Amino acid sequence: MPDTAPAPVPAPIPFVDIPGQVRRLRERLDERIRRVMDHGQFILGPEVRELEAALADYVGGGQVVTTGSGHDAILLALMAEGIGPGDAVFVPAFTFVSTAEAVASVGAAPIFVDIDERSFTMDPADLERRVAAVRRAGLYKPRAVMPVDIFGLPADYAAIGALAESEGMFMLSDAAQSFGATVGNRRVGRLAPATMTSFFPAKPLGAAGDGGALFTDDADRADTYRRLRMHGQDARGECLEIGMTGRLDTLQAAILLVKLEAFPDDLARREAAASAYDRALAGVVAVPHRPAGHTSAWALYTILSDRRSAIQAALAAEKIPSRVYYEQALHLHAAFKATSEGPGSLPVTERLGQRNLSLPMHSELDQATVERIAGIVRAAAG
Ligand SMILES: Cc1ncc(COP(=O)(O)O)c(C=O)c1O
Structure with missing residues (x-):
């Protein structure tokens, strides 16, 4: 024993x-x-x-x-x-x-x-x-x-x-x-x-x-x-x-x-999780832009890093899911070739698509969990 x-x-x-x-x-x-x-x-x-x-x-x-x-x-x-x-x-x-x-x-x-480099919109x-x-x-x-x-x-x-x-x-x-x-x-x-x-x-x-x-x-x-x-x-x-x-x-x-009754509280929980990610990750990876006067509903919390694969692998090793939204921009899908101008036609979209990674985000995410995830991201991105 x-x-x-x-x-x-x-x-x-x-x-x-x-x-x-x-x-x-x-x-x-x-x-x-x-x-x-x-x-x-x-x-x-x-x-x-x-x-x-x-x-x-x-x-x-x-x-x-x-x-x-x-x-x-x-x-x-x-x-x-x-x-x-x-x-x-x-x-x-x-x-x-x-x-x-x-x-x-x-x-x-x-x-x-194409999209704006900072807001992704x-x-x-x-x-x-x-x-x-x-x-x-x-x-x-x-x-x-x-x-x-x-x-x-x-x-x-x-x-x-x-x-x-x-x-x-x-x-x-x-x-x-x-x-x-x-x-x-x-x-x-x-x-x-x-x-x-x-x-x-x-x-x-x-x-x-x-x-x-x-x-x-x-x-x-x-x-x-x-x-x-x-x-x-x-x-x-x-x-x-x-x-x-x-x-x-x-x-x-x-x-x-x-x-809907619970929604204001759920939104506040998402905002608290996003702010905790921001505090832990700013300066290490690009954290989501917050344009003046705008608030987000935080459907996803998405960072940018040149070390995306290393971060994803480090998270996966700890059984923490992360996802790439979107693996393939729509102008590169077969179904849209009739009106797409093909690879190279949307430079910002294509560039961001190589660096974006979405981390766990939901109304049940507590600060300690965010800090644990962010610690792994920090170590892998450094
Ligand atoms: C940007 C965007 N547009 C449209 C839809 C379609 O919504 P639904 O899945 O409810 O049909 C979704 C979501 O799934 C979405 O993320």
Whole structure:
């Protein structure tokens, strides 16, 4: 028998801790789920309307239409503007597939725009150049721009909105990762004429399955969203235009009502974890940029380092997960070759894609765990 007790084995560190959050909210979740089982209105039940009102309240007004997923929300927003063949929609390539895929799905051309070195969001100066190039080429009509609030940080809506207006383009915000973030005193949902978010379980406000929502200040636009998510049918059931099945399930709405109550606290927990990472890592690796007046929802905490592989290997040796978002920028995916200008066409996107690494980030992450992870990063990056 050894005369000293074995060192305690640290608990596994999840990349995103959904079960931990569910444990904290379990009683209220069970009660809400039970109520839906009792009334049985599984499609567009009362919780859907209740959630839409609560979300509008949370963002400070406007209209909210919930959807089956974030991707459905983007599709519906594009369909509502009548965007289709012959139209160019400007998007970043440093994002999840869905952003450009939705544009291509309605028959429009996703035109890729480079990102800003520090914020990782769409670079307004590059947008201006790409719009001019599309006008010169004359193949597509510049119709819309869709910045993405990557990793939870709102894009530069002031600059992009001004350019969109002067170019006669509609601005849609892919806020799948940023629900809860702010610019000045305005919340995501009120930063663009149309905003789409996702309630994918790993998102800052996550359901127990797929879900999403559209935000707009325009009541007519919201009516169109509601009609399109129900096959384009009016109140009598006549199909007025081609739509889709794009509704949020009542059960997911019930779950999201509980999660939304806890959301301000969850966001504060994410911010505390991000600040602890910042303190421990600043000067060792590039920590996320915090533009003046912006807050992030911290969907992901992403650092930049030339020693990414060494950091990832050191974390993996301690069984700590880390991930590269995104391994391959969208302009390098086969599905987008029709409008991509290929390797070398988005230098900042491609450069950052070699150095970016996302560390565990979720509402259950405590300071001691952040410090443990950061210690390993520091040692490997030094
Ligand atoms: C930037 C971005 N856009 C769109 C989506 C699509 O959302 P969903 O998975 O809910 O369809 C996601 C997330 O998954 C995303 O991260």
